[in-house]
Each structure stands twice: as structure tokens, then as C-alpha cells.
Amino acid sequence: MASVTQDSSRLYDKLAEVIEEKKDLRNPLIEILRIAQEIFGYLPVEVQEFVAEKMGIPASKIYGVVTFYNFFSMKPRGKYTLNVCTGTACFVKGAPRLIQMIAEELGVQMGETTEDGRFTMSAVRCVGACSLAPVFVIGEDTFGRIDNKDKVKEILARYE
Amino acid sequence: MSFKRIDLLICCGSGCISAGALKIKERFHEVLAEHNISNEVNMIETGCMGPCDYGPVMVIYPEGIFYKKVTVEDVEEIVTEHFIKGRPVARLMLQEEEKVIAAKKDVPFYQKQIKVALENCGYIDPESMDEYIATGGYEALGMVLTGMSPQDVINVIKESGLRGRGGGGFPTHIKWQMVHDNKSGEKYVICNGDEGDPGAFMDRSLLEGDPHRVLEGMMIAAYAMGATNGFFYIRAEYPLAIARIKLAISQAKELGLMGENIFDSGFSFDAEVRTGAGAFVCGEEMALIHSIEGQRGNPTPKPPYPAVQGLWGKPTVVNNVETFGNIPTIIRKGAKWFSEMGTEKSKGTKVFALTGDIRNTGLVEVPMGITLRELIFDVGGGMIGDGKFKAVQLGGPSGGCLTVDHLDVGVDYESLKERGAMMGSGGVIVMNDEKCMVNVAKFFMDFCVEESCGKCSPCRIGLKQMLEILERITSGRGREGDIEELQRLGESISKLSLCGLGQTAPNPVLSTIRYFREEYETHIRDKSCQNKVCLDLMHFNIDKDRCIGCSLCARKCPVTCITGSREDKYIIHQLECIKCGNCFDVCPVKAIDKIPGIHPDTAAHLQAMEKVTQKYDD
Numbered sequence: 001m002a003s004v005t006q007d008s009s010r011l012y013d014k015l016a017e018v019i020e021e022k023k024d025l026r027n028p029l030i031e032i033l034r035i036a037q038e039i040f041g042y043l044p045v046e047v048q049e050f051v052a053e054k055m056g057i058p059a060s061k062i063y064g065v066v067t068f069y070n071f072f073s074m075k076p077r078g079k080y081t082l083n084v085c086t087g088t089a090c091f092v093k094g095a096p097r098l099i100q101m102i103a104e105e106l107g108v109q110m111g112e113t114t115e116d117g118r119f120t121m122s123a124v125r126c127v128g129a130c131s132l133a134p135v136f137v138i139g140e141d142t143f144g145r146i147d148n149k150d151k152v153k154e155i156l157a158r159y160e
Numbered sequence: 161m162s163f164k165r166i167d168l169l170i171c172c173g174s175g176c177i178s179a180g181a182l183k184i185k186e187r188f189h190e191v192l193a194e195h196n197i198s199n200e201v202n203m204i205e206t207g208c209m210g211p212c213d214y215g216p217v218m219v220i221y222p223e224g225i226f227y228k229k230v231t232v233e234d235v236e237e238i239v240t241e242h243f244i245k246g247r248p249v250a251r252l253m254l255q256e257e258e259k260v261i262a263a264k265k266d267v268p269f270y271q272k273q274i275k276v277a278l279e280n281c282g283y284i285d286p287e288s289m290d291e292y293i294a295t296g297g298y299e300a301l302g303m304v305l306t307g308m309s310p311q312d313v314i315n316v317i318k319e320s321g322l323r324g325r326g327g328g329g330f331p332t333h334i335k336w337q338m339v340h341d342n343k344s345g346e347k348y349v350i351c352n353g354d355e356g357d358p359g360a361f362m363d364r365s366l367l368e369g370d371p372h373r374v375l376e377g378m379m380i381a382a383y384a385m386g387a388t389n390g391f392f393y394i395r396a397e398y399p400l401a402i403a404r405i406k407l408a409i410s411q412a413k414e415l416g417l418m419g420e421n422i423f424d425s426g427f428s429f430d431a432e433v434r435t436g437a438g439a440f441v442c443g444e445e446m447a448l449i450h451s452i453e454g455q456r457g458n459p460t461p462k463p464p465y466p467a468v469q470g471l472w473g474k475p476t477v478v479n480n481v482e483t484f485g486n487i488p489t490i491i492r493k494g495a496k497w498f499s500e501m502g503t504e505k506s507k508g509t510k511v512f513a514l515t516g517d518i519r520n521t522g523l524v525e526v527p528m529g530i531t532l533r534e535l536i537f538d539v540g541g542g543m544i545g546d547g548k549f550k551a552v553q554l555g556g557p558s559g560g561c562l563t564v565d566h567l568d569v570g571v572d573y574e575s576l577k578e579r580g581a582m583m584g585s586g587g588v589i590v591m592n593d594e595k596c597m598v599n600v601a602k603f604f605m606d607f608c609v610e611e612s613c614g615k616c617s618p619c620r621i622g623l624k625q626m627l628e629i630l631e632r633i634t635s636g637r638g639r640e641g642d643i644e645e646l647q648r649l650g651e652s653i654s655k656l657s658l659c660g661l662g663q664t665a666p667n668p669v670l671s672t673i674r675y676f677r678e679e680y681e682t683h684i685r686d687k688s689c690q691n692k693v694c695l696d697l698m699h700f701n702i703d704k705d706r707c708i709g710c711s712l713c714a715r716k717c718p719v720t721c722i723t724g725s726r727e728d729k730y731i732i733h734q735l736e737c738i739k740c741g742n743c744f745d746v747c748p749v750k751a752i753d754k755i756p757g758i759h760p761d762t763a764a765h766l767q768a769m770e771k772v773t774q775k776y777d778d
Contacts, residue, residue: 026472027452027453027454027455028454029454030434030435030437030451030454031434031435033437034396034435034437064456065454065455065456068439068456068457068613069436069437069438069439069457070437070438070439071396071436071437071438072437086358087358087359088358088359088515088516088553088556088587088589088603088604089358089359089515089516089521089589091358091600091603092516092517092589092591092595092600093516093517097741100740104718104740124397125356125358125440125607126357126358126359126360126361126397127174127397128174128175128361128364128365128398129174129175129178129212130175130212130359130361130513130515130521131175131179131212131213131215131515131521131522132175132178132179132212133515135178142177142178144178144179148745149742
């Protein structure tokens, strides 16, 4: 961690504060990792090692937890995460086609980030908006009944 | 003091919010202020009212008028016509065969429903504790703490016949009794809100729509077994549910309904919320417990059961959100009232999320034992569009598909299990005759492969093997004996896996083989997907007689595999086609057909390729 810049050292300070605050809760690891991901945007090995050291937990255990849960990412994410719902209702109503349309539009595959760092496309299992299937979500906005590419284009253009 | 003459209930369930309910609410604020009647209207954001397909929906009292598919532009008319002049807006009401249905109670969707867990959902403001109390909330907790012994409570639950609503259907009172009888000084109660089933949103709607009910149910459970600490484990994907339950906890603490020595009874209780981090297997109780402990959510062998050695090694009860949602009403109205609903072995009601190719998608609560026909055609309103009913999938990735022959089967734990499906947590996905069952089975298998925790090999390796066979079948490389191999693998994975995920994961495949075997056979023998879903086993074709030569398809084709001219019309070069379907969508005269089976050109090409590889292998 010798090469940390000014900026990221501030982030580490913030994380250290969080760890200090939550340390005495019973098994707060997942909570802390969640907040760490909020601070850094993702959980690179360096951050995991930092948490390990501060909490006195083996880094291997932290790696185990990070890789187990879908929520955690070890790769940087785009400015917006575009989650395509792949729940059963969306699947039967055309999610695979929707994924194909978005992939063509953004030029990335599932799990990848666009070159300009604007979008990361990922899949979620059911967002509970089954009546609007097929659905995708950007941030807290849900877009439903997407059945043609023009709609996709128009929506993506709203996110700068 | 203002006099509110109108109650305006706006559904703010996830379906209606996605459809724009919040913008409508804002608009109401503006328009009411413009007309200076803000103080006459009591606007309430409620939880899910159920009929998501009509969303955004609202109900206006005192008349009980039900409006559907309201848009921001309709708000002005509702205020001026309905609120000011007293003339409800007929065009926003539900129309059924030329009959206008004004009142919510007359909407067919609600006719066969009985709401127990969802009693208040869509009727009260979930963020107001007073409203919950006004509908009889916390009365049950009071009754229990001041007049019943813990054993009395367990006896009532036993008499009611309540079984776990998370899917397994394990009798609730047995778990409670086990923990009650344990002498440990430290016990825990956990609410399982890790609703991972794709296509299911029952727990979410209940947590968002009536959080105090779930909390009250949990506290009654805690009292019955002597626990003083509770955990809500809720998926991270449900931020509103998490916020609402946190708010309910702080409100209850403020009012003294939670904390030390509640109602002077000597009973103390505290609860906290833990969020899941996205792992389907964490719905399994041991995995969930490990996740709360900050570990990987791997299941561990049972016994010891959580009731003996659960969270931090202490006796623990894990109950589903809906199970807790039933408790306060059972205590208040009595075990007899509850057990009069349902069938001999499955008592009470069950909440289902109806989705798929059905008219009334949404959240419903029906008595156990209702037939699938009533559930799908009466409550659900039947199929949407021209499609015919083909199959219904119950129980998500652990469940199975049932067919038209099963429509008169009653929905209860045993009947469904006998036929290869299961109650599950309540996702009901209805499919029309355009769906390919092999593809549906592949979808669920893909889900289970991804969500398998990897701990034990039958599930980790076996499911992957099943998925590969399914992929082979749907891509035209299916072989004789594949069906039998899938059955053999499925049966052994069910027997050998440690936890519920692995034990039930082969169900979608086994049940589709059982009821739709001929579809598997056409995929394997004829290399054809009759429903034109599996892209490798279908092709697109332009009908020359219908083609007007406009060239739109050729221009929209991303791989430029369509050529032709106005005179000669257009053709698709099959070998280059990636089957994206753009041409099919854009053709103004619908001259492009989807045809089952591999195109002869492609088939010849594949055969030639195979010969080359065979030569190479030799």
C-alpha cells in the first residue's frame, strides 16, 4: 500500500473510522464490507487486506466472504449500474432478448463495464416488479415493458 | 383543526412505484394545493394493494372507489371532478365486459381472496404505528404478555395448524416448542426475509406494507420460547423493506412496546436488522445463521438443528416473514377461526405472487386448498392475449411445472409435492403455449448452478453436468439417452445433497421431463424447437409473396446477412444469421416468419463441419 495517493488515503481514513465504530458489534464483517464498498466503489485486494489488519481477521477469510456474495465486487464499476432483472417472470416475458438489446447498445457483455466508465451491466434475480416484465433498473429507477431497442436507446441517453 | 373528508390511498408497492406512483402523489400535492383543498384530503401512501398489472392504482374513501392505470395527467380531473364536484371518473375505473366496476370490493380480482397476513397491506400507512394500532395492532401482543403463558401461546399455534410459509411447510409450533423446552439462557429468533426466489415478492410486499405486523409476530414468538433478541435478515435488494422495518422497530421502542419489561410483564425484547448480500442459499436456515455470524453462507449438516444449536451456538428459531405475519391474527381471532380455513393438513391462507402470461399479475392471498384453476382463471383473470394455458411453475428453482391436467388440483403442501411441484414461498408463474419447457428447465438449472454454494459435490458438480446436457439439447447436439441421464443425475443429486437447495434443484428438470417429455424428444431427435424459443433450433425466413422489398430489414440487420432488391425481394443468408430478431420486429408487413427446426443450409453446413472434426479425431 505504499503507492496510495492523497485521495485514496482519505478514503482509507474514512474506512478506519467506520471499522472503529462498528468493531464491537457482534460479527460486523459483512456490514463493514458493505460500507467499504460504498466508500471505494468496489473491494480490491488492498482494501480487503486493510480491513483484515484493522479487524484482526485473516485476509483469506475476508476474501472468502467477498467472493461468496454477489453483492460484493472486486472489479471497479461504472458510474451507473444497469441491473437487468432475470427473475422468472422477466425471463418468460423476454429478458434474454432485453439483455441482447442492451448488450448491443452498450457494446459490453453481462458483468462488464463500458469503456467510458458510464455503465456496468449486471443481472439481478427479481426486483419484484414482475407486472412490468421485462424490467431493468438503473440506480433506483425501474424501467418496465421494454420490448424494442428504441426504448432502450432513449432511456440510456438520459444517463450522462 | 382540519376536517378530512376524503381518504386517498395511493398504492406505493414496488410495482406501482415502478409504474410512477410517486410522481402521481407529488402531482396530487400540487393540484390539491392549487384548489386549496389540501386540508380536506388525507393522502396515504400504502403498501401493495395487489393488482400490480393495473398499476398505479388507488382507492378513494368514503366511497371505496378503485382507480387503475392512473397517470400524472389524470390527477387534475380526479381532483376537480371527483373531489370537488363529487363525480367519480368512470374512465379510470375497471371495465369488465362493458360493465364499469366502481368499488374496490366489487373488483373480481379480490373476490376469492381472504386476507390474513395481508389484512392491512394496501389499507394503512405502513409508516404510521397509530394506524396499525387502530386496526387492532399490538392487541395480540398485549393479550399474550398479560394473560397467557408461553406454553399457552404455543398451544394456540399448535391448534391453529400453522405451518412454515417459507416453502417447507414445517409445523411452526414444533420449532417453537423445541426452543421453549431448551433450558439455555440465551435464545434467538430470526425473521427470514431473504426472499431469493426469482419471480416472488410476497415477503417484500408484507415487510413494506405492514412492517409492524411482522414485528409483532416476531415478539409473540420470542415470548413463547423465551428469546430476548431478534434479527431480521432481509435482502439488500429490498432497501424500502429494510428502512420500514427499522422505522417500525424505533417506533415500537419509543412507545415502550419494545425494550425492557414490556407491559410490566417482565418480558424484554430487542431486535436488529441484518442485510443479506446476495446469495440465494442464505434462505436456508443454517446458511442464513452463518451469514448473520459474518461468515460465508454455507449450510452445515442438520442435526444439530438450529432449535438446538443455532445462532452463536444457541437455540434459535428461524421463521419466514409471512409466518410471523399470521401470528397476531391467529392470537386475536383464535386457533379455531384460522383452522377453519384451508384443508385438513394445510390450514389458513397463503400469499402468492402471480406473474407470467396472466391478466392480473400481482399479490394475492387465498385460502389453502383453492384449485389452480380458481387461482389462475378467477383470481388471476386468465391468460393474457391469445395464448393458451400451457403450464404453471410453482415453488421457483426448487419447484416444478404443472400442466392443464392439474388445474383442478388443490393448492396445499401435500397435493403439490405429490405431483412434483411444491408450495415454495409462493411464486406462481403462468406460461402460455409459446413457451419452451426445455428452455424453462435450463433457466432454473442455470440459476441453481450459479447459486450453489459449492460446498458439496453432488450439487456443485452434478448440477453443472445437468446444465451442460440441457445446453447440448437446446443447441442441437442432444443425444439419445440424454433424458435418462438427466433423470439419473437428478435423482442422485436430490438424494445426496446436504441442504434444501441441492435436494430440490433438479425438480424443475424432473417435472418438465415428467409432463413434457415429448418436447425434450423433438429437441433431441428432430433438432427442432416447436415453440421457436431455442435459437439454435429455429430460423427466420422471409416470405417472398408478402415481402414488399422495402429493405428495412436489411438496413437493421447488425451482421448484414439480408440481401435483395425491390424487384427480387429479400432473403436471409442463414449461415451468417445470429437470430437477433431485429428483422422480425421491424418488418412493416410482417413478412418474416419464425420457423421451427434448423434451416437445411445450416444443417448441411453443420454436417460438413462434423465430418471434418470426425476426420480430425480419427
